[in-house]
Amino acid sequence: MDANEELGLEEEVGLGLGLVVEVRRKERLFRDRCNPFDCPEDTFRQLYRLPKLSVLDICHEIGPFLRRQTKRSQAVQVPLQICITLNFFASGTFQYVLGQSFGLSQPTVSQVIKHVTRSIIRSMNRHITFPMDRESQILIQQQFFRKFQFPRIIGAIDGTHVAIKAPSVDEHVYVNRKSYHSINVQAICDSNLKFLDVVAKYPGSCHDSFILSNSTIGQRFQDGLIPNGLLIGDSGYPLREWLMVPINNPTTEDERNYNDMHASARNVIKHCFGVMKSRFRCIHRSGGNLQYSPKRCCEIIMAVAILHNMTIHIPLLPEEEIEIDLVEDDARQPQHVAGANAARQELIRQLAQ
Known part of the structure; x- marks a missing residue:
């Protein structure tokens, strides 16, 4: 077994017609989620309307409500969920535009905003x-x-x-x-x-x-x-x-x-x-x-x-x-x-x- 076969990048697939076709699988690439805290404090304030320490306090308070079990290879981390929602609250930007900014799909952004919003409400009292x-x-x-x-x-x-x-x-x-x-x-x-x-x-x-x-x-x-x-x-x-x-x-x-x-x-x-x-x-x-x-x-x-x-x-x-x-x-x-x-x-x- 060569290296490509071991990695599963190539394999021979029979089509039932007496033909054998070599199929090259695409290597699965994982996009690194952007780190919203990896920017100057003044830029962070403009994006999220709050200083970094305040956002971290929010993460600490509602984070337990947002850590869900998932079978996906990469769940959206709590700080990123909260920053996405704060950016929406701060600007009213369309979800598609937010998704482009954070490297996420519009449906994912929609779910993130919904879950963070409801988690904040749970702390209302x-x-x-x-x-x-x-x-x-x-x-x-x-x-x-x-x-x-x-x-x-x-x-x-x-x-x-x-x-x-x-x-x-x-x-x-x-x-x-x-x-x-x-x-x-x-x-x-x-x-x-x-x-x-x-x-x-x-x-x-x-x-x-x-x-x-x-x-x-x-x-x-x-x-x-x-x-x-x-x-x-x-x-x-x-x-x-x-x-x-x-x-x-x-x-x-x-x-x-x-x-x-x-x-x-x-x-x-x-x-x-x-x-x-x-x-x-x-x-x-x-x-x-x-x-x-x-x-x-x-x-x-x-x-x-x-x-x-x-x-x-x-x-x-x-x-x-x-x-x-x-x-x-x-x-x-x-x-x-x-x-x-x-x-x-x-x-x-x-x-x-």
Whole structure:
């Protein structure tokens, strides 16, 4: 047996016609996966929006969820899976283009993004949790008061729209008031731009007040399970004893002062959305529409919100300009509940002292 036969590079194959044909097998070549960490730190930041050490921390946290048993000769390593997904989150690039960059097929890139996204969501309770203990609530209230002199605030609430492609089922319900298809995402944040609660499952036609009334956190406030704190929201929400909204037509100096202080404190949630969308362009209109089913889009939005909380301490790059939408929601809102206006008037009186 010669060397070629031993390596299996050549063999004689009978075709059943009295002929013997020599077939040369192609030697199997394994492409070396590119090492995403083998580049300068500034280039790495531009590609993935995060420094290398932060990405390694993410690898350490969700890596156990990504190490799957496989019969393939070369599985995609965990750091590469995470970098592929971060690059997609950072840019919204098409999967085919990502595959070309990393030497992988489009179907492989699709599976990688799906598995990493869902693995990040599995860590949600460690990173997005509304504080139910009194000590944590007092700390958030103190931080809001130090920054905005507005008492008892436990969170700022608002909605933001993430553009998606027109779905094949119930397409019309995803069209929002600005006439494009979207997911309406409700979120509550603290004064440090950290998300405390995120709801990403409703189509763009759903009003902010509807999402709040049907959310777990809205029900907790309504049931009196969070009795010592206030949410602040824009005029798209109804006035509640636990939810302070602006006065639509202020007539006194105290009411105008209340509106000014309310707007200053409330804008932290808009700033929070701006930071998240600036870092992760896949959910920004400049990155185009998310080209997935609504369910997959909601998963991507949740994963990005979790990553926002994990990386909020990292400054944005100079080119990551923050765009903040300060346009108020429409003033059409459900009827205020009895007693809510009295609660707001008492708060106005406190602010005037």
